Amino acid sequence: MNQIDGAAWTGAIESTLRYLATERDHSANTQLTNRLLLEAFGRWAIEQRLSNPAEMTLAHVQRYLASERGRGLAPSSLKALIVALRHLFTHLRRDGTIPVDLCQELDLPKVGLRIPRILSEKDVNHLMTIEYPATPEGLRNRAIVEMLYGCGLRASELIDLRLTSFLSDERMLRVFGKGRKERIVPLGTPAIRALEAYLAESRPRLLGSRRSDILFLKRGGNPLSRFALNQLLSRLARRIGLRHGIPPHLLRHSFATHLLHHGADLRSLQLLLGHADLSTTQIYTHVDADRLREVHRRFHPRGQRLA
Template identity: 40%
Template sequence: MPFSRTPSSLPPLFKELLGLFSTYLIAERRFALNSVEAYTSDVTLFLSYLHLRGKDSLDQLTLAEIYDFLEHCSENKKPAKSTASRRISALKSFFDYLFREKRISSNPFLAVDLPKGSHNLPKALSEKEVQRLLTPPQKATLIAVRDHTMLTLLYATGLRVSELVTLPLAAINLDAGFIRVLGKGNKERLIPFGDVARDLVKEYVAGSRRLLLKGKNSKYLFISNRGTCMTRLRFWQITRNTALAAGITKNISPHIIRHSFATHLLNHGADLRAVQMMLGHTDITTTQIYTHVDNKRLKEIHRNFHPRG
């Protein structure tokens, strides 16, 4: 292949972006080392391809350039479906990260599909595991109350972690039981939540939040012990530590709780389009993957309980 997998061959801007992405995969996504190496290798390959063709900016990237690269990868040796799928997943993750960090103005990989049949089913906690995760803390310290409230609201609404940690206090209507969220692409949506989450948030705002602020002001609903906005990485650590304390050994993340929110709604008969609206998916096909999770559960029930299964 005429382009390099070695980052040293890239221009400074591409090296910088690749380094930031690698740190994100390790610190926030908690990828295993071999997965980080595979993802960064795929991204390096693509950046090298662009650089050798005189393109050293990722803005105004066209779909034609993307598909030319994918076609070039398969010219000499057709990659396995899993390899092609991983390569596209890596690039989707890379450009999604750059867009969220405002390093690019648009994400061209939103229009690129994975190879047919390559979608992985999203992981989800069981309802019993969620009950354990959301058991109230034995010691109701200010931080413990805040963490418990955040996790409960996350499961009640299916927010993205970036939406949760930056949620303004003014965005939550405790009387109506709705949150107003400004999500991806500055698209606004309303998400309802139930009495359990509402009561916890109300108690947190009147108690722990006020005491954590120590007389300061903050526009954010959830704050650190310094009265500032919490980072996504810190909330990932909170989620992981709470899960371990609850005896949950799965590799849990805030994103898995979002998956659990959607999966459990559909398991109990929720309308797919309503779940799409709450999750903030632009395309309903993104939400439809959760119906495959539901179908898998139904097959397990049929196999386990049907007399001639």
């Protein structure tokens, strides 16, 4: 990755990123996003002949944001940029590099609610009941699908699972989510059976002569990567005739929405998903409302819309 020119900007950005990684425990993806955004801002500052962060003013920051809006930056991307700049200037104010926090007064743009796509319960049942080959990879893949949907895991959470994550006596799974926040998720009988079959028959063959405490492995004992996870889910999507694929989050969204459909309360769902804020979980109530509107439109004698 190309580094920006200018020792002062490079030092300021690297110091900020180190602080966020250690003190705020940002994920690898968040760290990469912040790096890309801040390095682009640093290059712009150098082009404006602002060789030192101490020379930056709020007017400069606003000019940069206006230029980004002008090139069609989406509200969600603009929000991420402002958050990254807030991190930078708050850190620089904290260590005395600048006298005031330039971005404290910047408002975050409102981002429209994005209703997540989900699988129907029929599609999920199809995914769970297709024939998985009796190979190490086949047994592993069945366990992965059961865990993603049965526990509502993020891709990163599944990849990071260890052997000690499976609490067999309690029929629970210990998961570390964003910010390494721990939660305990119940395991249903199908997930337990698939996981036990994988551990007994598949994982030792994938591990070979190596040693590892990572739960899900590729052949040769290497940890399962995010790319490999996406690839295997894409193959499964094609097998059940889904044109749009099955990204891992699709199973997580389906897990949450199906629980609500069957009567789960939002607070319990928040705990199962590992959301820090209940407002994040509330997006699934909108999905449920859309479903109810569709049911009303289709089946109520006066539910048809006017042409």
